Amino acid sequence: MSSKRITHYINGSTWSGSAQRSGDVFNPATGELSAKVDFATAEVIDEAVAAAKRASVEWRNTSLAKRTQVLFAFREIVNAKKEELAKAITLEHGKVLSDALGEVTRGLEVVEFACGIPHLLKGGYSEGVSTGIDVYSIRQPLGVSAIISPFNFPAMVPMWFFPIAIATGNAVILKPSEKDPTPSLLMATYWKEAGLPDGVFNVVHGDKVAVDRILEHPDIASVSFVGSTPIAQYIYENGTKAGKRVQALGGAKNHMLVLPDADLDLAADAAVNAGFGSAGERCMAISALVAVEPIADDLVKKISERMAILRTGDGSAGADMGPLVTSVHRDKVSSYVDAGEREGAKLVVDGRNPKVDGAANGFWLGPTLFDNVTKEMSIYTDEIFGPVLSVVRVKSYDEGLALINSHRYGNGTAIFTNDGGAARRFQNEVSVGMIGINVPIPVPTAYYSFGGWKSSLFGDTHAHGTEGVHFFTRGKVVTSRWLDPSHGGINLGFPQNR
Ligand code: NAD
16 A cells, blocks of 8 residues: 555645545556545635636736746756656656657647747737727736646646646646646646746646536636546536636547558558557557558558567566556456457457566556458447557548548548648548648647547637637737827717728
């Protein structure tokens, strides 16, 4: 039984209360319980929101120059401590260290984007729209913004939002996944070291109880959520009902369409990297490979050859693929492999009972490959969120496109081809938010925005980039006239420009 306790971070300090409920945090590579994490009650959420609200008043009035200095300092600290952060991710999530470092680096891109906030917040100014009248626009912070994040990117996903929320003058309540809570707390200490005033960045841990209080709290202006689709829908419906601005990013089933003219070796490399990196626990993982005949036999052979040399094991010790996050999740993914077999797909590589370079009790499942998958099978319809790749065979580009467009998810997709015309047609015709052309995981860079279509996103604003700046601010337009005697007189007509 672990005696380590993880708790909330409110108003610049570790919370000193005692928790009524807590959750288990595991090291997925050993299966050991590594800590207990406190779960916030509604009262703890209220305490955090009160601190954030107080801090937001001063922070919104802090000059852009000073806010930017804090952001630059935070960037330097995260950069200097990225190994520490990556190790904490690996210990609680299980992903291999190089992957954890990659996640921190991608999160840092958003911090760097937010360092340019003075430019991003510039409004417009029109001189002389009418005689003696000028019009200009400004953008102001919302107040207190909540972020609710998933287990699979404990540093990067919060970093999609909080650098921009803070740079634009808001205070933040972050509720990370209860499965890997430590990276958020490390980032809270980095903010403090960077000079961010107490109360601007708070971390609360918990489950539905904490989330429900966040959704209904009258002093929280916005909610940025990332997680599974049913919860995203719940967050969107209840958050908007309570009058909040909500962006809720949900689940995914990402297709990779391989045309007959593609370089099959490069396509096989990409399918393996994007299918099994982070044990498939990425919202941009490729989980359905759509092979346009006659290439499927060759492609499946090349993919299985590559899978044979993948090493599954402890992410801190040089493996290619780590464990799954919990034993419950591993068992769920494994049950999909059983279902795929039952439903008649061809199991080409079976990841159940894998040979592992790690402790016996780790939450292991090896890379798994199915062929001849059809669109009715649960391994195709559902988001599995594990190292299971399904090959669907189609006869033409049109059949592949129709398949992708009929899926309920529309997060990311990729086409592999050497035909520029086909790729251009695909980017135009596919109903998906993020598209890769010979790029299997097309996560947009920070100055573009991240988000899917259909059941992969509820709300109309994607994460980061200029959409992020818009999400965390409200616009105002000012019409101004400096009075002189010629402006006198009574006129009840609607104002017109003269
Ligand atoms: P999850 O939906 O289980 O949890 C996400 C967050 O919601 C966590 O903070 C969790 O504590 C909270 N939560 C869980 N159950 C809740 C409930 N009943 N009521 C209120 N809050 C609840 O997701 P997860 O398993 O942590 O993460 C994996 C999922 O996230 C996958 O579906 C994946 O596709 C998705 N994801 C999507 C994106 C994207 O950009 N679209 C990015 C990363 C992950």
